[in-house]
Amino acid sequence: MRVPLAEPWQAYVGLERLSTYRDASDAEAIVWLDIDNTLYSHMETRIADRMVERIRAYFLALGMSEREADELHMHYYKEYGLAIRGLVRHHTIDPMDYDQKCDASLPLESLLRPDEDVIRMLQRLDRTRTRVYALTNAYKFHAERVLRLLHLDTLVEGVVYCDYTNPDFLCKPYAEFYLAAEAAVQAPHGAHHYFVDDSRTNVDAARRLGWEHCVHFDETCTDASARDVPTIAHLRELERVWPSLFRSTST
């Protein structure tokens, strides 16, 4: 269900305009790409596991026992969608210190490699009527770093991100996060939304808002035929599930 935003979009999300930025005001189709564990393989990089280790260490450094740290981490994740939202609310932490210790310290340079198949696929998108943005629960520094290392920073036009510096920031899967993302890029009424994310919860939230072309990225997927949402195990399959977005499917 769509409810008008009570505040301007800046109250909910951040928008980073990349070098190729264009707003979506004249777009017919908008592609939203999740970043973490969607633009790269979780199984190959184990970046998510390394993030969890760092977040756990952050809780411990606040003086909690291991048990308290695990319980609170889980509680904040369930209650707020992200550990940092609970930490900002209840522990008055410095969100930039958190970002530095949890995301910026990840050894991404040694873990991430550009995928030529994905790069070529995004180059084949019909950009005259389609805009491409990242939609992430990370802060902008991490988002830009991942996009740069994957050589996608000139193929994605902007990043809608979690603004850790805003005490009331939202994240996926809150409805306002998606609606604020639409407003941030000036998505016209009637634009068609295409979204891929490795979190089924995030996909379902988008579908409830009317984003009609949602894809679940699941690299462990073996049989997608019985699923109610298109499921892909590699990003290059987007060209198969969203054929109308591409200039030509003939090779």
Ligand SMILES: [Mg+2]
């Ligand atoms: Mg993800």
